Amino acid sequence: MITTTGLRKVYHSRGRETVALDGVDLHVREGEVFGVVGRSGAGKSTLIRCVNLLERPTSGTVEVAGTDLTALAGSSRRANAALRAARSQIGMVFQHFNLLSARTVQDNVELPLEILGVSGRDRSRKALELLDLVGLADKAKAYPAQLSGGQKQRVGIARALAGDPKVLLSDEATSALDPETTRSILQLLRDLNQQLGLTVLLITHEMDVVKAVCDSAALMKGGRVVESGTVAGLLATPGSELAQELFPVGGEPSEEGRTVVDLTFHGEAATQPVISQLARTYNIDISILGAAMETIGGRQVGRMRIELPGRFEENVVPIGFLREKGLQVDVAPVDGTATPKADDALVKEAAK
């Protein structure tokens, strides 16, 4: 649905070059919720602005719903009109809502329809329909300043949907909201994704957002996508940084000469009593150092760090057993400092 190829964006200011995007290849499939995570300065914001060409990429192509937007982005009048038409097929929601303060809630939602040239009666019918969809039917005549942050974002989402877009871009849509409101907005995005078959590309610095709604995710660093794939697939990738961030499991071994193993459960394995089977079958004592279980897209996924007695060489058979049961097994380095380097961890950045 959205494909970027070799996307580069270079800013020039006072003779200095800043590379914001350094060859980004991204593929978002139709009907999925795709999350791009990274720290501030990683290029997420530039990336999402390049998708609807609010920022013009220096090189590379952006294709949305089969249309090559970068080819439309000429300077001629006709190319601009075509680009504007294509943009109206892409809804966008913003961190700071960007509602017009001089317009009522309903008039804000009608704005994209005015731009599309929809007649007055159809506009208000559609706007009220959308406000009902986001649960704000009773606020149609209110002004944005009279709403809470969560309500403002619901208006922002209703507005983004007014042109019946196939794609919704979300630029840190929940970053200015409290955790509870964040959950309700994410739930709304998920519902819209399922009810309307909307493809959602969201950028965020919050791992919880990815956990809550994303089917797929990509990690950005220094203007590049360093990891990308379905969330389930990433969890199944040995050494995936994103998986480690989604399910951070810590815990130091209790003493030297023990084997620390990171297990990732998904699919059927998540529902089986694998650990107790392991203990009974090989008659060994297992300590659990850390664990995290989550439900993603209705499926249980979990990570666990366990400690087995004895060195790795003595545990080859139990580890083989775990692999046979369909678990993903990563053996932590022998020196015991198995936790990933702290400075590599995706620290939650403060909301901008």
Place this chain on the structure above:
Amino acid sequence: MTWDELQPMLLPACWDTVYMVLWSAAIAVLVGLPLGVLLVLTDSGGLLRNAAVNKVVGAIVNVGRSLPFIILMVALIPFTRYVIGTSIGAEAAIVPLAVGAIPFFARLVETAIREVDHGLVEAVQSMGGGTWTVVRKVLLPEALPSLVSGLTTTAVALVGYTAMAGAVGAGGLGDLAIRYGYQRFETNVMLITLVILVVLVTAIQLLGDVAARTLARRGKKTSGA
């Protein structure tokens, strides 16, 4: 001078002043508003980035603003004569008044428009809105309270300018104050015209403030208004 003698002169003088202020303010809005918008749009980072246009318009506005009004008025006499047919009277005064007010108002418009959050512009662009849509649906409506305040300031400045225009025979309250109050030492005429000018300026300011506040209230919480 008795009140009975003064009264028949006061009313037309008041009317002349109001007439000059209204017309020149209207022309200042008509020309100054687009100029102010153009200044923002053509600036670096604007939607119609154009350094050349920006520099030229900016320079014209600056020159217009730096000329003292009394000099501008005299310098414009040939132009006024060409446009109106005469350089004397209230109609003739409207030309230099408008020319003086245009750059003044244009700068105020520029400041007001710059205050509009760029995120709103981006939002409308993301909906497929072009530059004209951005100006009409975002910049002007969102800046409206500030624009009204700017117009109030311009109108008050224009009342001051009309008094100066009175000095070259434009009529109005300033003319009355100078001819009778100053040149004929009729202190009561001077006082009365002063009072009327103060009342006029206060009324304009009050009206403008109320209008600006009413418009701004839409964006505020009802409890705060």
